[in-house]
Amino acid sequence: MSAAGAIRAAGAAGRALPPPPHGLPRLIPPGAPLHLGEHIGRYGPVPFRDTGGRGDRHRSADLISEAERAGLAGRGGAGFPTGRKMRTVAEHGRRTGGLRGQAGTVVVANGAESEPASAKDRLLLTRAPHLVLDGIALAAEAVGATRGYLSVHEGQDELALQLTAMIGERDRYDQNRVPIRVVAVPRGYVASQETALISHLNGGAAKPAFVPPRPFQKGAHGRPTLVQNVETLAHLALIGRFGADWFRALGPAHAPAAGSALITVGGAVTRPGVYEIALGMPIGDLIQRAGGPSERPQAILAGGYFGGWLPYGMALDVPISGAALRSVGAALGPGVLILLPESACGLAETAWIAGYLAGQSAGQCGPCVNGLPALADMIGRLAFGRPDRRTYDWAQDLLGLVTRRGACHLPDGTASFVASSLRTFADELRQHSVAGPCARVRRRPVLPAPGHSWEALR
Amino acid sequence: MSAQILRVNPIACEAHGMCAELLPELIGEDPWGYPIVAAGPVPDELVPLARRAVAACPTLALLLADAD
Amino acid sequence: MTGLTAAVPAGPVPPSALVVTSSTPLWYTTRATGLVALVLLTLSMAFGLLSSVRYQRPAWPRFVTIGLHRNTTLLAVAFTILHVITTAADSFVSIPLQDAVIPFISSYRPLWVGLGAIAFDLMLALTVTSLLRTRMSYRSWRLVHWSAYLCWPVAVLHGLGTGTDTPVRWVLGLTIACVAVIAALTGWRLAYGWPQNAGARLAGALALVLALIAGGAWLVAGPLAPNWAHRSGTPAHVTTGSSTPNPGATGGSR
Numbered sequence: 105m106s107a108a109g110a111i112r113a114a115g116a117a118g119r120a121l122p123p124p125p126h127g128l129p130r131l132i133p134p135g136a137p138l139h140l141g142e143h144i145g146r147y148g149p150v151p152f153r154d155t156g157g158r159g160d161r162h163r164s165a166d167l168i169s170e171a172e173r174a175g176l177a178g179r180g181g182a183g184f185p186t187g188r189k190m191r192t193v194a195e196h197g198r199r200t201g202g203l204r205g206q207a208g209t210v211v212v213a214n215g216a217e218s219e220p221a222s223a224k225d226r227l228l229l230t231r232a233p234h235l236v237l238d239g240i241a242l243a244a245e246a247v248g249a250t251r252g253y254l255s256v257h258e259g260q261d262e263l264a265l266q267l268t269a270m271i272g273e274r275d276r277y278d279q280n281r282v283p284i285r286v287v288a289v290p291r292g293y294v295a296s297q298e299t300a301l302i303s304h305l306n307g308g309a310a311k312p313a314f315v316p317p318r319p320f321q322k323g324a325h326g327r328p329t330l331v332q333n334v335e336t337l338a339h340l341a342l343i344g345r346f347g348a349d350w351f352r353a354l355g356p357a358h359a360p361a362a363g364s365a366l367i368t369v370g371g372a373v374t375r376p377g378v379y380e381i382a383l384g385m386p387i388g389d390l391i392q393r394a395g396g397p398s399e400r401p402q403a404i405l406a407g408g409y410f411g412g413w414l415p416y417g418m419a420l421d422v423p424i425s426g427a428a429l430r431s432v433g434a435a436l437g438p439g440v441l442i443l444l445p446e447s448a449c450g451l452a453e454t455a456w457i458a459g460y461l462a463g464q465s466a467g468q469c470g471p472c473v474n475g476l477p478a479l480a481d482m483i484g485r486l487a488f489g490r491p492d493r494r495t496y497d498w499a500q501d502l503l504g505l506v507t508r509r510g511a512c513h514l515p516d517g518t519a520s521f522v523a524s525s526l527r528t529f530a531d532e533l534r535q536h537s538v539a540g541p542c543a544r545v546r547r548r549p550v551l552p553a554p555g556h557s558w559e560a561l562r
Numbered sequence: 563m564s565a566q567i568l569r570v571n572p573i574a575c576e577a578h579g580m581c582a583e584l585l586p587e588l589i590g591e592d593p594w595g596y597p598i599v600a601a602g603p604v605p606d607e608l609v610p611l612a613r614r615a616v617a618a619c620p621t622l623a624l625l626l627a628d629a630d
Numbered sequence: 631m632t633g634l635t636a637a638v639p640a641g642p643v644p645p646s647a648l649v650v651t652s653s654t655p656l657w658y659t660t661r662a663t664g665l666v667a668l669v670l671l672t673l674s675m676a677f678g679l680l681s682s683v684r685y686q687r688p689a690w691p692r693f694v695t696i697g698l699h700r701n702t703t704l705l706a707v708a709f710t711i712l713h714v715i716t717t718a719a720d721s722f723v724s725i726p727l728q729d730a731v732i733p734f735i736s737s738y739r740p741l742w743v744g745l746g747a748i749a750f751d752l753m754l755a756l757t758v759t760s761l762l763r764t765r766m767s768y769r770s771w772r773l774v775h776w777s778a779y780l781c782w783p784v785a786v787l788h789g790l791g792t793g794t795d796t797p798v799r800w801v802l803g804l805t806i807a808c809v810a811v812i813a814a815l816t817g818w819r820l821a822y823g824w825p826q827n828a829g830a831r832l833a834g835a836l837a838l839v840l841a842l843i844a845g846g847a848w849l850v851a852g853p854l855a856p857n858w859a860h861r862s863g864t865p866a867h868v869t870t871g872s873s874t875p876n877p878g879a880t881g882g883s884r
Contacts, residue, residue, distance in 0.1 A: 314571045469572035470596040505592050511573050574768065578684065583691040618693055620681065622768050 107277050110144035121148045124346035128354070129380045130364050131338050132231045140273050143234040150238050150279050151344050152245055167246040167344050168194065174348035176340065177361045180214055180333030181410065181438045183426045186340065189330060192320045194247040196328035210324040211244045211252040211282070212305065215334040216289040216296040219408040220552040222438045224366035224378045225334050229256065229263060232338060233270055237284065239337025241274075242344045244282040247330050252284040254334075255301060257291050264288060291554070293409075293464035297512050298331045300466070311466040312512035333438070335366055356384035361426060365436075369394045371443035371550050372401060381424060387441065388420030399445035403528055405551070407435030409457055410517030412524030413450060416443075433524050444550055451487035451532050452545035454525035458483050460553035461518045472515045475506035483522055488545055491537040499526070565603035565629040568612060572596075574623035581624045584615040603629055656720040661795055663713035665804070668789050670706035671753070672808040674699055675782045679815035683822040700760070707757050710750055723865070739863040742791030745784050752781035782812065783841065791862055796853040813842060 105113070122145075138146060149155065172187030197209035213236060217225040228236060240252045254271075256264050264286045274280045287305065289296050295310035302323045304310040323329025332340075343351050355362030365383050367390060370376045374395025381390055387404065391397065404419040405411060412434035414422065422428055426436040444450060462476035482499035485491065503523055506515035526533065535542065549558060568588060570581075577595035587608060590598045604612050604626070616624045677699035686692050714730040725743060729736035731751055734744035759766065759774045786809060795801040816838055820831045852858060 314573050470575060470577055470594055471572065471592060474594040474596075475592075505598075509570075509572060509592075509596070509598070511571075578681075578692060579686075580691075580693045580696060583693045617764075618696060620696065622764065 105141040105145050107140040107144060107273065110141045111149055111277055114144060114149050121151075121345055122146060124350050125342075128364060128382065130342060130354075131228065131235060131335070131366065131380055132378075137231045138234060140234060140270070140277070140279070144279075147235075147238075147342075147345060149277075150241050150341075152242070152281065167242055167340070170343055170348045171340060174343050174351040174363065175359070175361045176336065176343060176351065176363060177426065178333055179335040179339070179365060179439065180217075181219070181408070183361070183436060186332065186336055189320065189332075190243065190247050193328045193330040196321055197248045200328065208327050209247050209249045210327050210329040211240055211247065211249045212301060212324060212329055212331045213240050213252065213254045213334050213337050214296055214298075214301060214331055216255045216257045216291075216301075217438060218291065218293050218296045219438045219440055220554055221370050221408060221440045221442055222368045224368050224439060226260075226263075227378050228334050228338060228366070229267065233267060234274075235338040235341045236334045237267075237271065237274060237280065238341035238344075239332075239334075239339070240284055241280050241282065242340060243330060243332065243337060247328075249282055249330070252280075252282050253305060253324070254284060254286050255289045255296060256286060258288045259291070260288070292466075293461065294466050294512055294514055300512070301331060302329060309466075311468060314511050339363060354382040356423070356425065359384065359425060359427070365424070365439055367424065367439040367441060369441050369443075370552075371405075371441075372397055372399045372445035373443050374398045383425050384423045384428075386420065387414075387422050387424055390424065390441065391420070391443070397443055397445070399447060401443050402446045402448070403444045403450055405434075405440075405442040405444065407437030408440040409461060409521055409551075410513065411435040411437045411440070412520060413444075413454075413528035414524075415528055433520075433527065435520075442551060447544060448547060448550050449487065449532065449542055449544040450525055450529040451483070451536065452541075453549055453551050454522060454529070455480065455483040455487040456549045456556070456558070457551050457553060458518060458522055460556040461514065461521075463556060465514060466512070469510040469515075471506050471509035475502055475509075476515060476518055478502055479506065479518065479522060483525075486533060486536065488541050490540050491533055496526075496533075566609060566612070566626050567603055567629045568599045569625045569627055570597050570599055571623045571625060574621045576621050576623070578620050580618045580620070581615040584618055585611050588612070589615070597624070656716045657722065659716040660713055660720060661793065663709050663716060664789060664793065665795075665801065667706050667709035667713055668785060668808060669804070670702050670709060671782060671785055672812060674702040674706050675778060675812055676815055677702060678778065679812070679819050682819050683815075703753075703757060703760075707753055710753060714750065737865055739792050742788055742862055746788035746792060749781050749785035749788055752777050752784070756781065783845075787845075790849060790853050793853075794859075796858075802854075809842070809845070813838060 133146075168187050168190045170187075171190060172185070174187070176186040177183045178186055178189070193209055201208070215225045215229050215236070217223075236254070240254065243249070244252050254267060256267070267286050271280060271284050271286070289301060289304055290310050292310065294300055294312055295304070297312050298319055299313040299315060300310045302319050303313050305324045319329040319331050321328060323331070339351070352362040354364050362383055364380050366378055366380050368378050369390060373391060374397070376394065379390060379393060381393075387406070401416040403416055404414050406414055406419070406422075406429050411429070412432075414432060414434055418432075422432055422434075424436065424441075429436050444453065458476070458480040462480040465472045465476055467473055479499065479502040482495055482502060485495050486499065489495075499522070503519045507519045508516055510516070532542070568585075575596060577597075579591060579595055579597075581597050582589045582591045585608065588600045588604065590600075592598055609626075612626055616622075616626050677695050681692065681695045681699060684692060685695060714727065717725050717730070718727045723738050725736055725738050729738075729743055730747055733747040733751075734740050736743040736747075755774055756778055759771050763771050786805065790796050790805060793801070796805075817835070820834050820838070824831060852861070
């Protein structure tokens with residue numbers, strides 16, 4: 105069905121919504137991506153405030169309250185409550201109002217995922233871009249934004265062109281209401297951090313900035329800015345249509361955060377890929393859905409490189425949610441689970457990634473620029489040399505020395521990742537200190553680290 | 563009187579080290595010369611010294627802010 | 631001062647010499663405050679350079695360096711203002727106050743007094759921006775502060791070119807000592823933190839060496855060579871006019 109036809113049909117149906125998706129998947133339907141007509145046919149047009157109709161309980165005039173009730177949390181890694189963020193941006197916009205009573209705030213959709221092992225944002229932008237764009241439009245209306253941005257990586261020119269064309273088509277059918285521009289962001293672990301993104305939009309380098317002021321106070325073009333991961337906005341697009349109760353129908357009943365989430369499963373699994381799950385699902389169930397381990401498993405890295413290692417057996421029962429994973433020393437992060445097989449050495453993998461992260465420093469803060477390479481060096485010695493008490497103690501000191509002393513969370517995240525490896529691979533550490541590095545340190549790394557040299561490490 | 567805390571802007575800081583010299587009660591140095599600031603509010607009797615340390619920083623990296 | 635002694639000729643003193651004598655205290659003060667301001671400016675620059683190389687000893691913490699830097703700068707400004715006031719008040723030669731802030735408009739050695747005006751303007755800019763440091767962006771402050779590398783040599787050249795005491799041995803020695811100290815500290819500053827910004831550091835070192843050579847050459851061919859008063863633009867009536875008791879061009883002539 106063409107977009108025009110779909111909108112006519114929606115009008116003829118008295119603006120009543122199509123039925124909400126039942127169960128999973130919610131975000132990414134099977135098959136080819138829906139073009140605009142199909143998208144509107146399946147979900148209805150964007151439920152802006154002035155398009156409400158009868159029998160339409162869920163199309164609340166206040167998307168922010170609905171997002172708060174839904175317990176939607178950011179899916180970019182930090183997990184900040186989305187409703188609260190939107191409310192703060194809207195308030196700051198009103199307080200520092202621009203011309204003609206317009207708040208003049210800005211919405212930035214972050215689709216430039218910098219976690220090497222994560223693939224969900226790219227998948228979302230290629231398979232369900234209209235949901236993301238709906239989310240931008242609805243968020244813009246809710247926070248009083250007068251423009252939007254969608255970030256992709258440099259080098260994703262084809263994707264950028266496709267998205268720009270889609271935005272143009274939506275403009276013709278009044279599905280955006282704010283100008284939305286696709287921007288390319290350099291690749292780099294910290295380049296798509298919130299303040300780095302803003303700095304890049306303002307014409308500067310894609311490097312984190314000192315806060316305050318935070319983006320919700322002063323961001324793109326000096327205006328209060330809402331920065332959200334593209335998956336968060338996709339969820340918002342559905343909450344805006346089907347409501348908070350529908351959203352919470354999946355996920356743990358009384359938990360603060362619920363709904364569905366995209367998880368990238370990788371490493372030694374039979375079917376690596378992106379899976380949409382109900383939050384709260386045990387890790388073991390998801391691994392089964394991904395076909396189970398492809399080799400004998402040893403441990404799981406949960407939450408990406410700012411997350412933590414969990415011993416395999418213990419991890420299976422852990423529910424996939426921010427709170428549960430944090431309570432066992434890991435994290436949800438951008439929804440990344442990587443299985444480490446027994447044929448690999450956890451300490452070597454950690455040293456490998458610690459070196460990668462140290463190289464990803466923006467180079468702005470002394471404790472990071474100095475501390476992370478020193479930390480990577482120490483873990484390298486523990487993994488590839490003969491760990492002694494002094495090296496171990498100095499590594500522990502470094503963990504404390506770098507934490508919370510940078511402008512962004514690179515030092516903190518690296519430190520907690522390394523700390524979890526010293527806990528989870530304590531047995532390996534003992535064996536290495538007695539017998540030297542195991543044979544497994546020589547295999548090619550399981551964890552991805554683009555641009556990082558394996559030979560240089562050893 | 564609202565409590566005040568000391569913060570370092572790690573991007574502006576260039577490890578000149580004057581803050582640690584002027585306020586050793588609250589500011590120490592890491593192995594590379596960068597300041598480690600004690601957490602918590604600045605005791606009232608040290609606030610004038612804290613202000614002096616803030617003024618002394620060549621890159622204005624040390625900040626005295628209301629605890630919020 | 632030796633200069634003034636030579637200005638009084640042997641033999642009968644014309645009545646107009648009294649005019650010269652009555653302006654002498656101001657003239658002394660101008661030269662004295664000028665020299666003191668130069669020494670203080672040199673100290674200020676030196677402490678600034680020491681601060682940038684993070685000089686430190688157990689009994690000399692870094693906040694001492696920065697404190698001395700700030701205080702000597704304020705003193706240098708005070709002495710420079712005094713220097714400007716006594717110059718303007720001195721009726722022997724007309725150098726009004728505006729000549730001290732607007733470069734090259736003076737009728738007396740316009741280029742060399744003009745350099746003094748430039749140095750004075752820069753000193754004011756440096757001082758005012760530093761006093762208002764917390765109210766401006768750090769980048770702007772830093773940009774203005776770089777002009778210190780221009781201000782100090784210009785002040786030195788002003789002193790050598792305008793100053794009537796340049797050939798005097800201890801004055802010359804003092805000036806050369808100031809230059810040596812700053813040159814050495816600047817060399818240290820360029821070497822510190824090597825090899826970051828290697829290109830800029832090498833360019834700076836080259837500029838330093840060339841400046842020293844050029845400065846030395848100019849000194850020998852200029853103020854230390856005969857007839858500098860005339861060549862530097864001293865108005866004719868001062869060197870040979872009726873109101874001066876000193877028709878000669880020996881050291882100490884105005």
